[in-house]
Structures are given as structure tokens and as C-alpha cells.
Amino acid sequence: MAIIGRSLTKRFGSFAALDDVSIEVPAGSLTALLGPSGSGKSTLLRVIAGLERPEAGTVELDGVDVSGQAAQKRGVGFVFQHYAAFKHMTVRENVAFGLRVRKRPRDEIRRRVDELLELVQIAGWADNYPAQLSGGQRQRMALARALAVEPKVLLLDEPFGALDARVRKDLRLWLRRLHDEMHVTTIFVTHDQEEAMEIADQIVLMNHGRVEQVGGPRDLYEEPANEFVMSFVGPVNRLGDSFVRPHDLELRNEPNGKTTPGTVERVVHLGFEVRVELVLEDGREAWAQVTREEADELNLTAGGTVFVRPRRTRVFESAN
Amino acid sequence: MHKWVLRFLGLSYLGVLLAAPVGLVFWRTFEHGFGPAWDAVTTPDAKHALTLTVLIAAIVVPANTVFGVICALAIVRRRFPGKGLVNALVDLPLALSPVVVGLAFLLLYSRNGWFGNWLTDHGIQVVFALPGMILVTIFVSLPFVVREVVPVLREIGIEQEQAAATLGASPFQTFRRVTLPAIRWAIGYGVVLTMARSLGEFGAVSVVSGHIVGKTETMTLQVQDRFQAFDYVGAYAGSVVLALLAIGTLLVMSLFKPKEATR
Amino acid sequence: MGLATAYLSLIVLLPLAALVWKAGQGGRTGFWAAVSDPQAVSALKLTLTVSVAVCLINAVMGTIVAWILVRDRFVGQGVVNAIVDLPFALPTIVAGLTLLALYGPNGPVGVNVAFSRAAVLLALLFVTLPFVIRTVQPVLLELDREMEEAAASLGAGPILRFRHVVFPNLFPAILSGVALAFARAIGEFGSVVLISGNLPFKTEVASVFIFGRIESGDPSGAAAVSVVILLISFGVLLGIGALRRWTTRHDRA
Numbered sequence: 001m002a003i004i005g006r007s008l009t010k011r012f013g014s015f016a017a018l019d020d021v022s023i024e025v026p027a028g029s030l031t032a033l034l035g036p037s038g039s040g041k042s043t044l045l046r047v048i049a050g051l052e053r054p055e056a057g058t059v060e061l062d063g064v065d066v067s068g069q070a071a072q073k074r075g076v077g078f079v080f081q082h083y084a085a086f087k088h089m090t091v092r093e094n095v096a097f098g099l100r101v102r103k104r105p106r107d108e109i110r111r112r113v114d115e116l117l118e119l120v121q122i123a124g125w126a127d128n129y130p131a132q133l134s135g136g137q138r139q140r141m142a143l144a145r146a147l148a149v150e151p152k153v154l155l156l157d158e159p160f161g162a163l164d165a166r167v168r169k170d171l172r173l174w175l176r177r178l179h180d181e182m183h184v185t186t187i188f189v190t191h192d193q194e195e196a197m198e199i200a201d202q203i204v205l206m207n208h209g210r211v212e213q214v215g216g217p218r219d220l221y222e223e224p225a226n227e228f229v230m231s232f233v234g235p236v237n238r239l240g241d242s243f244v245r246p247h248d249l250e251l252r253n254e255p256n257g258k259t260t261p262g263t264v265e266r267v268v269h270l271g272f273e274v275r276v277e278l279v280l281e282d283g284r285e286a287w288a289q290v291t292r293e294e295a296d297e298l299n300l301t302a303g304g305t306v307f308v309r310p311r312r313t314r315v316f317e318s319a320n
Numbered sequence: 321m322h323k324w325v326l327r328f329l330g331l332s333y334l335g336v337l338l339a340a341p342v343g344l345v346f347w348r349t350f351e352h353g354f355g356p357a358w359d360a361v362t363t364p365d366a367k368h369a370l371t372l373t374v375l376i377a378a379i380v381v382p383a384n385t386v387f388g389v390i391c392a393l394a395i396v397r398r399r400f401p402g403k404g405l406v407n408a409l410v411d412l413p414l415a416l417s418p419v420v421v422g423l424a425f426l427l428l429y430s431r432n433g434w435f436g437n438w439l440t441d442h443g444i445q446v447v448f449a450l451p452g453m454i455l456v457t458i459f460v461s462l463p464f465v466v467r468e469v470v471p472v473l474r475e476i477g478i479e480q481e482q483a484a485a486t487l488g489a490s491p492f493q494t495f496r497r498v499t500l501p502a503i504r505w506a507i508g509y510g511v512v513l514t515m516a517r518s519l520g521e522f523g524a525v526s527v528v529s530g531h532i533v534g535k536t537e538t539m540t541l542q543v544q545d546r547f548q549a550f551d552y553v554g555a556y557a558g559s560v561v562l563a564l565l566a567i568g569t570l571l572v573m574s575l576f577k578p579k580e581a582t583r
Numbered sequence: 584m585g586l587a588t589a590y591l592s593l594i595v596l597l598p599l600a601a602l603v604w605k606a607g608q609g610g611r612t613g614f615w616a617a618v619s620d621p622q623a624v625s626a627l628k629l630t631l632t633v634s635v636a637v638c639l640i641n642a643v644m645g646t647i648v649a650w651i652l653v654r655d656r657f658v659g660q661g662v663v664n665a666i667v668d669l670p671f672a673l674p675t676i677v678a679g680l681t682l683l684a685l686y687g688p689n690g691p692v693g694v695n696v697a698f699s700r701a702a703v704l705l706a707l708l709f710v711t712l713p714f715v716i717r718t719v720q721p722v723l724l725e726l727d728r729e730m731e732e733a734a735a736s737l738g739a740g741p742i743l744r745f746r747h748v749v750f751p752n753l754f755p756a757i758l759s760g761v762a763l764a765f766a767r768a769i770g771e772f773g774s775v776v777l778i779s780g781n782l783p784f785k786t787e788v789a790s791v792f793i794f795g796r797i798e799s800g801d802p803s804g805a806a807a808v809s810v811v812i813l814l815i816s817f818g819v820l821l822g823i824g825a826l827r828r829w830t831t832r833h834d835r836a
Contacts, residue, residue: 417770
């Protein structure tokens with residue numbers, strides 16, 4: 001089920017959360033809406049779900065214009081950052097809710113709920129209340145609940161934002177695997193670029209209510225459209241008008257005609273990578289990322305001189 | 321669409337039950353002009369009733385405020401056996417009928433009461449006199465300051481007070497400089513509720529006072545007495561004064577009230 | 584600390600003790616005679632029935648008013664929110680007088696409920712108005728809107744959302760408000776005394792009956808009936824409290 005948003009604009013008072021945003025999500029894909037706080041990504045998701053009404057623009061689900069439809073009619077599954085669990089119902093009753101609303105027969109509901117609880121691995125907690133579950137379990141329950149009504153689209157609003165780092169990593173991979181099994185068109189919102197890069201087929205990077213770039217993880221990293229994209233998606237050094245990734249800064253002990261001299265300020269060992277903080281000839285600060293082996297070979301010390309050559313730079317047109 | 325139905329239901333309920341009756345009394349009072357109403361509230365008896373009512377409130381409110389703060393501190397910050405009981409006792413006055421309250425005090429302090437003999441021997445008159453009225457008013461307005469301060473004390477937690485102690489502050493200094501400012505609004509709100517209750521108390525005072533005109537007749541008692549004596553202008557006029565005090569209380573309450581009662 | 588306990592005992596415990604003692608002064612037979620007096624029974628029955636009715640009405644209307652104060656937006660909302668507290672601030676005798684003025688024999692709208700049971704109902708509705716509203720409002724404010732949005736995304740319309748998501752979470756607060764309203768209603772005196780006419784066996788409520796017994800010099804009879812309402816009040820409050828704890832069991836997981 002493909003999703004198309006055209007020229008969507010949404011205002012809160014005088015603040016434009018979405019400014020003429022258009023988006024295309026291919027059927028069956030896993031798309032990330034990525035961006036800093038206030039970029040409009042959650043608003044876009046909610047507009048697609050029908051939880052917000054845009055001032056302008058349309059939303060199409062599988063070619064059908066649903067802009068006038070309320071959330072309950074759109075057949076979208078929605079998962080909230082803070083789970084939105086029905087705290088007064090048991091886990092089983094939570095997952096069954098959508099089916100009960102559609103008046104499905106009792107045994108069909110029971111069967112389907114059991115299936116889903118197995119799928120999300122919380123079958124043993126069926127008769128407990130959400131308050132008794134951990135954050136990760138609650139979110140899996142929320143996912144099961146959304147999937148119960150066989151939505152055409154699955155929308156997740158910072159689904160792992162409220163969880164610990166470790167749980168977050170586990171669950172995002174788990175989500176990817178689930179998606180590979182079920183092939184439901186999925187959009188998830190995140191501010192964590194690592195998360196987006198790790199599991200999304202397509203990333204829509206947003207800022208200040210606009211779309212900055214759309215593409216696969218590799219495209220955004222290697223061919224960023226502007227400075228914002230480049231610095232959001234990975235670490236970056238600004239050298240005048242050019243931008244260089246730290247791992248693209250080559251360091252040598254001897255000059256070779258293409259290098260610039262610099263002074264080593266600090267060498268930081270972070271596990272397998274080594275960060276070398278430098279001050280260049282003209283006073284600019286930069287840092288390079290080298291492997292342990294390279295660092296050993298170069299034998300760097302604080303205060304020592306090193307010669308720097310950017311392997312790859314990017315320059316962007318005019319001011320951002 | 322549902323919106324309008326709910327609005328209509330809610331607002332008309334409030335209008336029919338609250339706004340209309342109160343509005344009418346104002347109108348009735350001044351129906352024949354300001355003069356008669358003014359005369360009614362400036363008779364010697366009326367002035368006495370006003371003074372008496374205010375006097376009672378002036379004693380009750382500070383007493384219950386001090387007690388309320390101490391009690392709240394004890395309930396929240398201290399462990400002691402019977403804390404649950406104390407908590408329940410503080411709430412008790414809210415559950416008792418005012419007439420029953422009056423009765424209980426009669427049983428204690430009237431001539432045949434528990435303390436009757438001791439009081440007569442010492443020439444102290446409690447019932448049918450000011451002391452009795454003060455005591456019952458203290459009783460019925462006891463809970464308000466405590467109930468407002470307790471949740472706030474709970475919420476601010478003990479850490480700031482502990483920090484003050486580590487910085488060398490004595491308990492009294494800590495109270496004055498750290499605790500008190502934090503509970504100030506809760507106390508204010510509690511004081512306003514206590515005052516409203518003291519000024520408006522009727523049932524308990526009715527039982528304990530004997531309604532002696534010019535001596536133990538508070539403003540509320542006077543409204544009833546005048547009404548029953550067919551002095552409607554007098555009754556309405558007294559009511560308007562009390563209603564104005566009530567509305568004033570409401571205004572002050574909405575200033576103190578933890579904002580956000582509507583969104 | 585000791586000061587507070589002393590104050591508390593003097594002011595609260597002693598009177599209570601005196602009451603219970605006096606009620607028992609006539610022995611079991613005396614107590615029973617006072618309590619089974621036909622006039623007393625009639626007063627108690629009236630008080631209880633009207634109080635229950637008032638609680639039911641408040642449960643519904645109170646929730647509606649709380650709803651329009653929290654979920655709606657209209658001109659004068661702040662004023663409406665403030666006047667809900669009027670019954671707390673207004674002396675009960677004045678409340679009774681205002682109701683009598685509008686709905687009594689000289690009322691401008693031609694409605695006259697004076698000296699009837701409807702008068703008792705009216706007066707009790709007035710004084711218990713704020714209770715349910717004020718217990719429901721904060722809960723409604725705090726209610727996680729996302730639960731309602733989740734229900735919407737799962738296909739539930741506004742009525743189903745209210746039934747399955749909003750109401751179950753409001754119910755404990757409604758119960759709390761009802762408990763407070765009930766305790767207030769069964770003891771109410773000042774607002775009822777003028778408008779009901781206090782006709783024995785017809786419109787005389789328990790508190791007025793007790794007052795009558797005091798005036799007639801029968802304090803033990805008065806104390807006996809007082810203890811009965813105390814016990815009823817206590818019992819109902821405990822019951823509502825238990826029900827409330829049961830409906831919030833999911834919070835204490």
C-alpha cells in the first residue's frame with residue numbers, strides 16, 4: 001500500500017510545523033522520517049494517520065485520497081512513543097481492542113490475539129496489566145495491538161524513544177525482522193540517525209518543516225544534498241567552504257605536496273577507533289578518525305606535527 | 321455536535337441550580353431600592369451579628385492555620401504510631417452533620433455535660449455563649465488547611481530541607497526559609513476555605529448558641545431568624561452581604577487555586 | 584507534635600466520644616427505642632433516598648460539567664469554573680433562601696417546590712454540586728490523550744472511545760466525588776431547613792429531626808440517631824472506598 005503526501009502544510013498558531021511537504025512511500029517499504037526536534041516529522045506522521053488535519057495538501061493511501069477521513073476510518077496502525085497502553089485493560093484486552101470494535105466473533109479474536117502475542121513474544125503476560133510490563137514489553141504489546149486489525153500501513157512515532165539504549169537497539173532490529181516477515185508498508189519517526197541508517201530502506205530527512213533529502217542510507221551519507229544533511233547523518237569537519245568526514249582526513253608523518261601541516265592537540269582512544277584532535281595551520285580545529293593500526297604507525301603525540309590531506313570533500317552552494 | 325448538547329446540559333444545570341437563584345436574591349433585595357436594604361443591615365442587631373461573625377472568624381482562622389501547618393508537617397514528615405488515625409480524624413469534621421457537631425459540643429460543655437460541673441464551678445459559660453460558638457466553628461473548619469498543605473508537602477519532598485540542614489540551618493530557620501515559602505500558596509488557599517466556612521457556619525452554631533439576639537446571633541443565624549419573623553427584606557439583605565462575602569471568597573480562591581482547572 | 588495531638592483530641596475526639604457515650608446512655612433498649620421511633624425512621628428513610636438520588640444525579644451532571652470545563656472552550660469558561668465553587672463558599676442558610684426565592688411560593692417562574700420532597704432534593708443538589716466536578720476535573724486533565732488517539736487509530740468512534748477508554752479511567756474519580764457528596768448530603772441542615780418546611784413524616788430530614796430532639800430536651804434520642812447516621816455514613820464510605828480500590832487495581836500492579 002503506497003502512501004503519497006502532496007504539498008502538506010500544517011500550522012500551530014503561527015508556527016509552521018509542515019511547510020509544503022511532499023512525500024512518496026513505496027508499498028511494502030520501511031521508511032524512516034528522520035530529523036531533529038521540531039523538524040515536523042511527528043506532525044507529518046500524524047497527518048498521514050489522520051490524527052491531525054493539515055491546512056493544505058492531500059494524503060493518498062493506495063491511490064485513494066483520504067484527506068477528509070478521520071483516523072478511525074483510515075485503517076492505519078499507529079504506535080506511540082509512550083505506548084498509549086489502555087492501562088485499565090489487560091494485555092490481552094489491549095491487543096483485542098481493535099477486533100472488538102469491529103465486532104469480530106469471540107473465538108476469532110482469541111485466536112488472533114494469541115497468535116500476535118506469540119509473534120511479539122509476550123504470550124506469558126496476556127492476563128497482566130500494562131503497568132506490570134517493562135517498557136520494551138509494553139511497546140511490543142502496542143505493536144501487536146496495532147497489527148491485530150491488519151492495517152494497510154504501520155506508523156510508529158519514535159517507538160523506541162522511551163526505552164533504554166540496549167533495549168532500543170534490540171527492538172529496532174527486531175522491528176526490521178518483523179517487517180521483512182510481514183511486508184506491511186511502515187513509516188517510523190526517529191531523531192536517531194543511527195537507528196534510521198541501520199534499518200530503513202528509505203530515509204526522509206526533515207528540518208524546520210521541510211524535506212531536506214530523500215534517499216537510502218548510503219545516498220544520504222555519501223551524497224548529502226546540503227550541509228545540514230551531511231552534519232546530521234554523520235560527523236563532519238568544516239574547513240572553509242568544504243566539508244570533510246573525519247575518516248576522510250588522511251594523516252601522514254611527512255608532507256607530500258598535497259598536505260597541510262597541523263598540530264596534534266589530543267589523541268583519544270575509543271575502543272577500535274582513534275580520534276585525533278588537530279589544530280591546522282590557519283588556526284582551524286578539526287578531528288580525524290583513524291584505526292588503531294594507523295594511529296600506532298603514525299606514533300602521534302600531543303603537541304606533535306602531522307600532515308593532513310582530505311581524501312574527499314564536499315562543497316555546497318551558498319548559505320544554508 | 322455532541323459538543324453543543326453537552327454544553328447545553330452542563331450550563332443549563334448550573335444556571336438553574338446556581339446562577340438563577342443567587343441572581344434573584346440580589347434582585348429581590350434591591351427591588352425596592354437601596355435604602356431599605358441598607359437600613360436592614362445597619363440595625364444594631366445586624367451590626368452586632370456582623371461583629372460577632374467576624375470575631376469568631378478572626379479567632380478560628382489563625383488557630384486552624386497554625387494547627388493545620390503543624391499537623392500537616394507531622395503527618396508528612398514524621399513517623400508515629402496512629403498516624404492513620406490522625407489522618408482520619410482530621411477528615412472527620414467533613415463527614416459529620418453540623419447539627420451532630422453541635423450536639424456533641426452540648427454534651428461536653430453544657431451544664432449537664434461532661435465538663436459542665438467544672439465549668440460552672442469556675443464561672444465559665446461555654447454553650448449559649450461565644451466560647452461554644454468558637455469551639456464548634458474550629459471543629460467544622462479544621463480540615464481545610466491540613467488537607468491543602470499535605471499534598472504540597474508530599475510533592476516538594478524532603479531534599480531541600482535536608483540540604484538546608486547540611487548548610488547549618490536550624491529546624492526553625494529551615495521551616496521559615498525553605499518549607500514555608502514552598503507551601504505558601506497551599507496555606508493561602510486553605511485559609512480562604514477556612515474563612516469561608518467560619519463565616520458561613522450555620523447548623524452547629526445554631527445548636528450551640530441559643531440564637532440569643534444581640535448576644536449570640538451570628539449573621540447566618542440572623543438570616544434564619546429574620547426569615548422566620550417574616551422580615552424578608554432583612555433576611556435577603558443579610559443574605560446579600562453573606563453572598564458578597566462568598567463571591568469575594570471565590571475571587572480570592574481563583575487567584576490562589578493551582579491554575580489549570582480548565583485547560 | 585504533641586501540641587497537635589492534644590489540640591486534635593480536645594477538639595475532635597472528645598466530642599465524638601461524648602456522642603457515642605450519650606447514645607448508649609439509655610442502654611440497648613433506650614437506643615433501640617429512639618432509633619425505631621416512627622418519626623426517626625421516616626426521617627432516615629427520606630434522608631437516605633434523597634441522598635442516593637442526589638449522588639446519582641451528581642455522577643452524571645458532575646461529569647458533564649467537568650467535561651465542558653476541561654475539553655471544551657467557550658467564552659466565560661473561567662467564570663463558570665469559578666462559580667462551581669459557590670456552594671462551598673456560600674452559607675447553607677443563604678443557599679436555602681436563594682432556592683426558596685426562585686422555586687418557592689413567591690417565585691417568578693411559577694414553580695413552587697416549597698414544603699415538598701422535591702425541595703429537599705433541590706437543596707441537596709445545590710450543596711453537593713462541586714464535589715464530583717472537582718474530583719473529575721483533574722483526572723480528565725491528566726488523562727493521556729494518546730490512549731484516545733490509539734483507540735481512534737484502531738477504529739473506535741467518539742462514543743466507543745468514551746465507553747472503553749475515557750469512562751473507565753474517570754470512574755474512580757466519580758466514585759470519590761460521590762462519596763464526598765453522600766457524606767455531605769446525609770448530614771445537610773442549613774439549606775434544607777427553610778425550603779422543606781420540615782414536616783414530620785413528609786419532608787423532615789435526619790439532621791432536622793435530630794435538631795428537634797435536642798430542642799425537646801431529648802439529647803440521648805438525638806445522640807442515638809446521630810450515631811446511626813454516622814454508622815451509615817461510615818459504612819457507605821468504606822464501601823465506596825473498597826469499590827474504588829478495586830477499579831484502580833491495574834495501577835498498583
